[in-house]
Amino acid sequence: DTAVSQTPKYLVTQMGNDKSIKCEQNLGHDTMYWYKQDSKKFLKIMFSYNNKELIINETVPNRFSPKSPDKAHLNLHINSLELGDSAVYFCASSQEGSETGANVLTFGAGSRLTVL
Amino acid sequence: GQNIDQPTEMTATEGAIVQINCTYQTSGFNGLFWYQQHAGEAPTFLSYNVLDGLEEKGRFSSFLSRSKGYSYLLLKELQMKDSASYLCALRDSNYQLIWGAGTKLIIKP
Numbered sequence: 046d047t048a049v050s051q052t053p054k055y056l057v058t059q060m061g062n063d064k065s066i067k068c069e070q071n072l073g074h075d076t077m078y079w080y081k082q083d084s085k086k087f088l089k090i091m092f093s094y095n096n097k098e099l100i101i102n103e104t105v106p107n108r109f110s111p112k113s114p115d116k117a118h119l120n121l122h123i124n125s126l127e128l129g130d131s132a133v134y135f136c137a138s139s140q141e142g143s144e145t146g147a148n149v150l151t152f153g154a155g156s157r158l159t160v161l
Numbered sequence: 162g163q164n165i166d167q168p169t170e171m172t173a174t175e176g177a178i179v180q181i182n183c184t185y186q187t188s189g190f191n192g193l194f195w196y197q198q199h200a201g202e203a204p205t206f207l208s209y210n211v212l213d214g215l216e217e218k219g220r221f222s223s224f225l226s227r228s229k230g231y232s233y234l235l236l237k238e239l240q241m242k243d244s245a246s247y248l249c250a251l252r253d254s255n256y257q258l259i260w261g262a263g264t265k266l267i268i269k270p
Binding site: 049085086087088089090135148149150151152153154155 | 194196201202203204205206209246248250252256257258260262263
């Protein structure tokens with residue numbers, strides 16, 4: 046019944062490795078996102094994706110690549126992991142064109158990545 | 162540029178009222194959100210303001226003044242479970258969310 050689910054919840058890996066985080070939403074939302082929350086707790090958008098378009102944040106290194114096999118899934122692949130990639134990564138989804146225009150985000154539980 | 166400021170930490174007593182302020186600077190505005198985030202969990206939506214005034218939702222209310230670049234979240238009848246971080250987020254002219262660092266609220270018995 047989980048609305049937005051992401052796996053794994055915890056990921057510990059060595060520098061230089063490649064890893065993926067998976068995300069699935071069963072809300073029927075059109076738009077999905079990846080956010081990074083660092084130790085200072087700022088939430089920073091990395092990518093947003095709807096059926097038609099992937100929007101890439103220019104500040105995200107190209108070692109990060111989102112992959113969306115369908116509108117219910119948005120996975121995050123990270124190549125050549127660095128120490129600074131350690132953070133909590135949140136997947137989220139939203140539905141555009143809601144009645145209130147609020148476009149509220151529903152977040153997954155987060156994936157804590159630790160790079161050693 | 163865009164900037165959001167909110168206090169880093171606040172402490173309040175169970176049963177009391179607390180107001181968490183958020184000030185912002187932006188060239189374009191399309192709404193202001195408040196989210197609650199318990200430690201180790203995902204942020205969850207609390208409120209949304211796009212017009213000036215107060216939006217009330219149970220024990221929680223949110224206020225917006227666009228001319229002053231100011232919002233607050235008011236929590237009444239505080240409960241221990243309200244201990245969390247409260248994130249202010251601004252939606253800019255490109256409909257992108259800009260997040261504050263959050264205010265950690267500590268509730269004491």
